[in-house]
């Protein structure tokens with residue numbers, strides 16, 4: 001990521017919105033924004049396959065029972081407005097195929113998928129793909145709810161509305177499996 005370029009563009013952006021980038025409160029702002037973006041968009045440099053490789057160490061197990069990690073909190077930024085998606089709650093389930101990944105890896109995978117310019121629907125697809133690549137299981141489900149500041153702070157100003165998306169792969173395309181997952185994540 002080119003943080004120097006971000007700094008100079010933020011300086012110009014401040015000018016463009018009618019601000020004085022040289023007033024005291026804004027002097028360090030371009031640097032701060034560049035620093036924040038470096039963290040906020042840390043997932044852009046990795047493909048889904050890269051993320052799966054980074055967090056894909058599996059441990060052999062005999063079980064083929066559903067694994068669910070629920071209530072992962074994340075935020076992301078929408079690709080249409082670069083606006084914040086917040087109060088995001090992610091629950092992920094999969095059916096192990098001979099091996100499981102470390103439970104702490106699952107929130108890390110979700111976080112990296114969120115640290116890109118995203119759509120909520122695409123975050124679900126990305127997480128499902130990474131979990132599938134990392135575990136070798138085609139049976140993955142991802143449930144996401146989030147508020148979108150491009151809805152709450154501008155346009156329709158629908159401050160309390162939340163968007164829910166569900167991504168299902170493999171056996172989770174069956175209603176009975178979706179219901180079991182929804183019970184476990186409740």
Ligand SMILES: [Zn+2]
Pocket residue numbers: 078079080081082083148150151
């Ligand atoms: Zn948006």
